[in-house]
Amino acid sequence: MSDQAEKRTQNIAKLLKTLHFNGPMRRRELSQKLDIRPNSVSNIVQELIAQKWIEAVHPELPRSQLQLSRTGPWALAISTDGNDVKLAQINLYGELSEPEILCTAKINPHDFMLQVEQAVTHKLNHNRAEAFLGLGISLSGIVNPDNGDVIRSINFGPWRQVALQQNLNQRLNIPVIVENDMRCMAWSHAWFDHLSETYHSSLFVGLGRGISCAMLYKGQRHSGAHHLAGEIGHIQSGHENRLCVCGKNDCLEAYVGIDSILSMAQQLFPTQMPIRFESDLLPWLDHEPRMKNLLNRVAEHLAKVLGPIVIAIDPEVVILSSEEKNFCNALIPYLEQQLQPCLLGVGLEKPKLLAFGQRQANELRGAGALIIERALLSQH
Ligand SMILES: [Zn+2]
Numbered sequence: 191m192s193d194q195a196e197k198r199t200q201n202i203a204k205l206l207k208t209l210h211f212n213g214p215m216r217r218r219e220l221s222q223k224l225d226i227r228p229n230s231v232s233n234i235v236q237e238l239i240a241q242k243w244i245e246a247v248h249p250e251l252p253r254s255q256l257q258l259s260r261t262g263p264w265a266l267a268i269s270t271d272g273n274d275v276k277l278a279q280i281n282l283y284g285e286l287s288e289p290e291i292l293c294t295a296k297i298n299p300h301d302f303m304l305q306v307e308q309a310v311t312h313k314l315n316h317n318r319a320e321a322f323l324g325l326g327i328s329l330s331g332i333v334n335p336d337n338g339d340v341i342r343s344i345n346f347g348p349w350r351q352v353a354l355q356q357n358l359n360q361r362l363n364i365p366v367i368v369e370n371d372m373r374c375m376a377w378s379h380a381w382f383d384h385l386s387e388t389y390h391s392s393l394f395v396g397l398g399r400g401i402s403c404a405m406l407y408k409g410q411r412h413s414g415a416h417h418l419a420g421e422i423g424h425i426q427s428g429h430e431n432r433l434c435v436c437g438k439n440d441c442l443e444a445y446v447g448i449d450s451i452l453s454m455a456q457q458l459f460p461t462q463m464p465i466r467f468e469s470d471l472l473p474w475l476d477h478e479p480r481m482k483n484l485l486n487r488v489a490e491h492l493a494k495v496l497g498p499i500v501i502a503i504d505p506e507v508v509i510l511s512s513e514e515k516n517f518c519n520a521l522i523p524y525l526e527q528q529l530q531p532c533l534l535g536v537g538l539e540k541p542k543l544l545a546f547g548q549r550q551a552n553e554l555r556g557a558g559a560l561i562i563e564r565a566l567l568s569q570h
Pocket of ligand 1 (some may be wrong): 273424434435437438442443466
């Protein structure tokens with residue numbers, strides 16, 4: 191690429207990134223902020239409008255503010271809740287559309303890739319060729335974010351050593367990125383909700399069937415030397431000889447995973463009917479004394495594992511994320527109390543605890559964000 195073409199590519203990327211993080215701006219403001227000549231800004235804007243990357247906020251006005259387009263291009267994203275694998279489209283604002291169930295989660299890599307290939311090819315055949323920027327896949331387990339290899343995933347299989355990103359890149363006509371589900375979730379909040387502008391360091395703790403965490407530090411995802419960072423679900427956190435899905439006893443997941451919480455609830459609230467999380471437990475969160483007992487026990491096991499991690503990395507904020515925000519909100523005061531003894535005497539300022547919900551939607555948004563970020567920064 192010539193120097194001039196490279197400069198132009200950089201300017202386009204800067205302009206798109208600025209509209210993403212700043213919101214609507216006029217051509218003149220973009221020119222001043224980015225130090226690009228007004229003529230060049232006009233040329234770039236014309237091209238990006240033709241490509242449907244950006245649009246005028248008020249098309250009827252000649253000097254209208256400009257914004258990223260709401261009607262495409264999209265990223266495609268895939269994630270699983272442990273039962274089904276879902277595919278959805280994500281626009282440049284992180285809004286989900288066209289969700290569909292792709293297959294069940296217990297599937298071997300060969301069949302999974304076949305399903306993905308069929309679904310994506312169908313999408314590409316029924317839309318403008320440039321409408322889709324790529325496919326992001328959010329997957330629980332140990333994933334190498336540098337090459338998208340799945341080193342180990344229990345929810346999907348079990349899978350071991352699957353070169354998923356490389357394989358799908360060869361099969362599909364759009365770029366593919368594969369990343370760990372918690373890091374996708376964290377990236378959804380960093381990219382679309384601009385979380386990294388408020389907090390330099392944040393620790394995300396995902397509560398679901400499995401328990402794991404992810405860290406953002408100075409706007410970067412951290413996966414560790416062996417991409418194991420955040421795999422806290424199988425650290426011992428009790429002494430009741432509870433069998434975990436991994437085959438060991440007394441893992442954190444065996445006390446704090448949603449299935450374990452439900453079986454604890456079943457003991458506390460004896461009933462013939464199976465207790466369901468959303469319809470049975472959530473309404474009791476505020477006023478049922480046995481529910482307080484349950485939350486306290488969950489917080490106790492979680493604090494045992496989280497306390498040393500919080501001391502080791504000293505985050506500004508710890509974010510609890512599950513499908514149900516109300517559950518995380520109810521848990522926070524108990525967790526604060528249980529973390530207190532771990533943090534006492536260290537002289538550590540306590541991190542702020544926050545609750546986020548809609549975990550699967552955010553994993554999809556995060557997988558989409560990885561694709562959008564890459565396309566936006568390399569646009570030309
Ligand atoms: Zn385990």
